[in-house]
Amino acid sequence: MANVYYAPARATGGVKHVVDGTQNTIQSAMSGVRDVLLNATWTLDTMRPGHARIPFIFQVPWGSPDGAGGWTGNAVNPGNGYVYGIWQFVLAIDGVSYNFYNPVAGQEVPPGHPVPIGNSNLATIASLAGELEDWIATAYDNSHMDIEYAAMTYDDVGASSHVIAGSAAITGSTEQPWGGGYRMTSQAPSGNSSFSIWITEHDAHGLGFQFPDLAAGGDPDYEIRMARSNAYDVWANSYGFGLWESGDVPQNPPAGDSYGQNRSIIATRPYLSSDVPVSDVLSVMWGQHREGMHPILFELFKGRMNGAITASTDSLWAFYLPRTNNTRSDIVTTADKPLMVDAIIAMSPDNTIHPRMLGWFTDCFISTDGNAIDGQAELSGNLWDAVRCNLTDSSAGAVGTLWLRVN
Amino acid sequence: MGVADSGGPYVYATFAGDTPPGFVAGIKDQLVAAGWTATAVTGGWSFLGVSPQGLSVKVKIWDPGGSDPIVNFQFSSASATGIERRVLVGTGFEFQIVANPCQFFLSRPGLAGLPSGSVVCGGVPWVPESACGGSTAAEAAEEAWWAMSDFYGSPFFPAHTLRTMLLHYTTFHGMGEAVWNGVFAQSATALGSFGQGVPEIVAITYPGDIDGGSFNQYETRWYPDTALVYEPLIAWGDTLSAAPVVRGQLWDAVVLSKDYPMDSTYAAELAGPPYDARSWINFTDSYFWGSLWLIRGGGGGGTPEKINYIY
Numbered sequence: 253m254a255n256v257y258y259a260p261a262r263a264t265g266g267v268k269h270v271v272d273g274t275q276n277t278i279q280s281a282m283s284g285v286r287d288v289l290l291n292a293t294w295t296l297d298t299m300r301p302g303h304a305r306i307p308f309i310f311q312v313p314w315g316s317p318d319g320a321g322g323w324t325g326n327a328v329n330p331g332n333g334y335v336y337g338i339w340q341f342v343l344a345i346d347g348v349s350y351n352f353y354n355p356v357a358g359q360e361v362p363p364g365h366p367v368p369i370g371n372s373n374l375a376t377i378a379s380l381a382g383e384l385e386d387w388i389a390t391a392y393d394n395s396h397m398d399i400e401y402a403a404m405t406y407d408d409v410g411a412s413s414h415v416i417a418g419s420a421a422i423t424g425s426t427e428q429p430w431g432g433g434y435r436m437t438s439q440a441p442s443g444n445s446s447f448s449i450w451i452t453e454h455d456a457h458g459l460g461f462q463f464p465d466l467a468a469g470g471d472p473d474y475e476i477r478m479a480r481s482n483a484y485d486v487w488a489n490s491y492g493f494g495l496w497e498s499g500d501v502p503q504n505p506p507a508g509d510s511y512g513q514n515r516s517i518i519a520t521r522p523y524l525s526s527d528v529p530v531s532d533v534l535s536v537m538w539g540q541h542r543e544g545m546h547p548i549l550f551e552l553f554k555g556r557m558n559g560a561i562t563a564s565t566d567s568l569w570a571f572y573l574p575r576t577n578n579t580r581s582d583i584v585t586t587a588d589k590p591l592m593v594d595a596i597i598a599m600s601p602d603n604t605i606h607p608r609m610l611g612w613f614t615d616c617f618i619s620t621d622g623n624a625i626d627g628q629a630e631l632s633g634n635l636w637d638a639v640r641c642n643l644t645d646s647s648a649g650a651v652g653t654l655w656l657r658v659n
Numbered sequence: 660m661g662v663a664d665s666g667g668p669y670v671y672a673t674f675a676g677d678t679p680p681g682f683v684a685g686i687k688d689q690l691v692a693a694g695w696t697a698t699a700v701t702g703g704w705s706f707l708g709v710s711p712q713g714l715s716v717k718v719k720i721w722d723p724g725g726s727d728p729i730v731n732f733q734f735s736s737a738s739a740t741g742i743e744r745r746v747l748v749g750t751g752f753e754f755q756i757v758a759n760p761c762q763f764f765l766s767r768p769g770l771a772g773l774p775s776g777s778v779v780c781g782g783v784p785w786v787p788e789s790a791c792g793g794s795t796a797a798e799a800a801e802e803a804w805w806a807m808s809d810f811y812g813s814p815f816f817p818a819h820t821l822r823t824m825l826l827h828y829t830t831f832h833g834m835g836e837a838v839w840n841g842v843f844a845q846s847a848t849a850l851g852s853f854g855q856g857v858p859e860i861v862a863i864t865y866p867g868d869i870d871g872g873s874f875n876q877y878e879t880r881w882y883p884d885t886a887l888v889y890e891p892l893i894a895w896g897d898t899l900s901a902a903p904v905v906r907g908q909l910w911d912a913v914v915l916s917k918d919y920p921m922d923s924t925y926a927a928e929l930a931g932p933p934y935d936a937r938s939w940i941n942f943t944d945s946y947f948w949g950s951l952w953l954i955r956g957g958g959g960g961g962t963p964e965k966i967n968y969i970y
Binding site for chain 1: 906
């Protein structure tokens with residue numbers, strides 16, 4: 253039989269993930285995923301509450317007198333607290349930056365998320381803060397912002413010369429219904445490392461997964477967002493986890509769900525071949541479908557090898573599969589049964605050369621045919637009593653099914 | 660499954676092919692040494708090969724006489740008689756053979772193919788006795804053999820064999836034939852015909868489409884640029900045009916997912932346990948998707964274990 257490397261433990265479960273106007277289903281989905289991972293011997297490192305008070309800072313840069321009794325550029329007059337002319341400021345909430353600008357001046361300021369605020373080119377800091385409160389309440393599902401501290405600091409070098417430099421700032425925090433989550437850590441297969449994830453509610457709209465190990469430049473918020481759905485299946489073993497929409501395979505992204513369009517994800521530390529001089533290998537795949545094997549079908553991939561993060565490019569990873577002739581088709585025996593082959597993951601070591609085989613997805617093997625998702629026909633009474641099929645393709649020339657052991 | 664090890668005898672030998680009678684005598688010695696039973700026929704011998712699983716095939720090898728310096732081969736079994744194959748002999752010609760009790764690979768050292776014929780290979784494969792928890796009627800083979808050779812009548816081109824590639828490209832000439840429980844898939848009535856049903860070896864490749872002509876593809880490699888070692892599954896269709904079906908695997912052989920020059924006897928992938936329990940020779944000449952390595956004798960290593968990439 254194919255080589256299958258087993259993790260010490262496995263677990264499965266199912267979660268609902270429907271946004272119904274409250275955050276209950278998100279919280280339920282998060283805790284459901286958490287429990288499956290706990291049953292698969294992951295550890296719960298820490299958690300953050302769902303109603304977090306997120307600090308923010310609101311800064312308005314100074315401008316300068318225009319010599320005619322007015323102000324030019326971005327400006328706050330420290331003498332009276334008024335904001336003049338063309339202004340902008342940046343608000344940072346939970347790692348996301350928003351640029352605000354004066355709609356009268358009409359100047360949008362990339363990068364970020366330009367948001368018009370204020371209706372005048374003359375406003376006080378206090379009035380801007382009030383409008384900011386309104387904006388947050390609208391944009392973030394009636395979350396509430398408390399301005400806990402407001403201060404203006406400036407350095408009036410000389411009133412007579414009107415040379416002024418400094419900044420105005422409002423600091424405070426906002427209570428949000430998002431931002432909660434669980435940080436969990438896997439076990440490490442021999443020769444490899446563990447990895448951690450945040451199970452998150454990425455905002456009021458859905459379930460997400462953050463991968464600190466895939467965070468380029470220390471960005472802790474690299475997040476894969478899942479589409480809202482009636483139900484997801486969850487699978488985990490000690491070294492990885494998978495989550496996919498229950499039931500049939502949608503062929504299109506969920507309509508109108510701009511917050512999360514992914515319907516499947518599988519992330520694992522492979523069991524590395526002893527002949528492969530690499531370490532710190534992490535493989536994460538996700539996409540809008542539950543079909544895969546062919547890189548163009550499992551849309552997105554990101555990995556980590558030897559401490560470096562690999563890119564999400566079609567040609568940089570693969571499961572290599574048996575074939576006959578020069579077109580891919582089912583590979584079956586005379587009894588019309590598929591071959592069972594090793595689930596060896598190949599990744600490009602440096603994002604430029606072809607993928608190289610590294611090791612095995614644990615508790616997995618591949619059959620060389622397409623199968624109905626969740627099907628078990630070929631395996632009943634056989635290798636495992638019950639398995640789930642995560643990746644299936646029958647449409648674009650790539651044939652293969654990744655089977656996951658569940659008990 | 661792993662390596663289907665026949666237990667031998669494993670024969671690797673070279674012999675002279677100066678004349679048809681000399682060639683016939685030379686190959687007889689090697690096939691008999693490998694365990695085949697020889698029965699005299701006009702101009703040559705009929706050899707009976709029996710696999711460790713009890714399946715058998717006959718091969719008649721004879722000097723047809725006449726002016727052409729050729730030797731003919733013809734595989735057969737109870738239900739089917741294959742096409743007449745041939746190799747060209749001549750002064751100074753040297754042949755090599757890798758044989759076991761039920762299959763052989765004949766070629767000339769350093770020569771991948773010849774329009775006049777230089778390669779003949781075939782025999783009985785290992786067949787599944789049970790699969791996925793229970794045998795089925797379809798898998799219970801009572802008759803199974805395959806054969807191919809490079810002569811197909813063209814004055815310019817040889818047909819492709821496992822000496823030149825593992826996969827059979829439907830646009831390439833093939834001279835394969837095979838039998839499975841009385842179903843005879845062969846190109847005898849259309850020498851050199853195209854067809855996807857011609858016997859071939861399953862190759863492990865990256866998931867995209869591959870090209871039989873220009874191999875600008877992703878090679879199948881481990882991270883250190885070493886090959887994947889896997890079972891030499893043989894597949895063919897019930898007819899020349901039918902989709903290939905996996906029938907079993909070659910005895911005493913492995914596939915390395917890397918191109919090696921023909922007749923190489925060293926590959927790093929086979930230098931350690933469990934493969935060093937045998938000595939090996941590469942039959943396939945620098946084929947992008949892999950090479951077929953054959954056991955040519957006992958090695959100095961430990962007890963061979965079974966690889967098991969596929970079952």
